[in-house]
Amino acid sequence: MINKIWNDIERGRFSPVYLLYGTEQYLLNETKQKMIAGALQEEELDFNLSVFDLEETPIEVALEDAETFPFLGERRLVFLHNPTFLTSEKTKSKVEHNTDRLQEYLASPVDYTILVIVAPYPKLDERKKLTKTLKKESVVVEAKPLTEQELKKWVADEVKILGVSIEEAALDLLLTLTGTNLQVVANEVNKLALYGGHQVSITTEMVDKLVARSIEQNIFILVDKVISRDIGEAVQIYYDLLKQNEEPIKILAILAGQFRLIYQVKQLTSKGYGQQSIGSTLKVHSYRVKLAAGQARAFTFEQLQKIMLLLAEGDYEMKTGKRDKKLIVEMFILKLA
Incomplete structure (x- = not known):
């Protein structure tokens, strides 16, 4: 769905009102950048692009700007960030909003302004009349974290656009090393495609050589090395x-x-x-759950309880200075064997 909206934006086919909501920052940012590039010429940006933070500015003030005719151009682009009044969340902002004014605008939006409401929240309050109206009268872009299958499809589509392909094993390794942060994945995909040059397919060797590993991903690999009893490699990591x-x-x-x-x-x-239910319960991405489930099969409950006890002891020793900190972690890794 989002690709269709992006295609329309890139071709200059705009709707009067958009609602961008969700916590996947890459999708929010990418949509905003495509809108700016597609709606306005560079020389128009100073005159016809407005950005408001609704935690600091009343909605009625922002809408007055949206209703102002464009200067030296055909359209205006107005972003309204942080509409907490669409959620059930409490806010420290002391700004009061006349939300009826937004209801009126949605009933009859001006044809020379693209109004974009950006709500970086996991969900909106669907009980509110304004939320229902906004969803009905706008083009909705839901920027939610992608599932494993959606993420894999997104990468496959992205590398295709960049003129290459990616091996299945290389794709699995890429997600293992990068995690599920879409911005990080996108950066690494661009790097791999650029490095590949005329090479048709991104390989596991390329991913292993080029993809940057966060400390969390290095720890994940370290645990994998312990599971496979490759203690030397674990200590090297x-x-x-x-x-x-x-x-x-x-x-x-x-x-x-x-x-x-x-x-x-x-x-x-x-x-x-199931995997999705566990992810929701623990508030972690389902792909992390899948990887953890694979590692969990290598341990019994009793072993994991002992490991947690070793970790607690190591933490106590570090905080009390009973032993060298570097040695404490190394001894923990060796004890896992």
């Missing part, structure tokens, strides 16, 4: 993190977070929860 000036206490904390996730996923799986 730890040394590499130290060379990158990562603090042992931070490494230990992320290890604890990963094993806590593994334990929770194993526990919920044993109770019959």
Whole structure:
């Protein structure tokens, strides 16, 4: 759906009102940039582009601007950010909004302005009359985190646009290394396509060589090495993190977070929860749940409980200075074997 909206925008086919909502920042930003590039010439930006933060500006003031005729151009583009009045969330903002004014505008929007309401929230309050009206009278762009299958399709479509393809194993490795942050994935896909040049397909070797690993992804791989009993490689990953000036206490904390996730996923799986349900319950992306479930199969509940105890002991030793911090993490990795 979003690709169709993007295609219309790029071809200059605009609607009077758009509602962008969701927490996937890349989709929000990309849509806004496409709108700016498609709606206005560079020389018009100073005159016909307006951006309002509704936590600081009343909606009626922003709408007055939207109803102002464009200067030296055919249309105006007006962004309204942070419409907390569309949610059930409490806000510290002291700005009062005459939301009836927005209701009136939606009933008869001006034909020379593209009004874009940007709501970076996981959900809107569907009980509110204004929310219902806005969804009915606008083009809705839902910028929600993509599922694993949607993410894979997005990458496949993106590399196709860039003139290459990607092997299935390379795609799996890419998502393992980058996680599910779409901005990070997009940056790495562009880098891989550029590096590939005339090469038809992105390979696992290319991904392994070029994709930057976050500390969280390095910890995930470290755990995988422990599971496969490749302790030497696991320790080497730890040394590499130290060379990158990562603090042992931070490494230990992320290890604890990963094993806590593994334990929770194993526990919920044993109770019959599916991947999506576990993700919703734990408030983590379903792809992370899938990866943690794969790691969980290597451990019993008893082993995971012992590991959590070792992590707690390591944390205590670090905070009390009983042993060298670097040695504490290394000893933990060796004990996992």
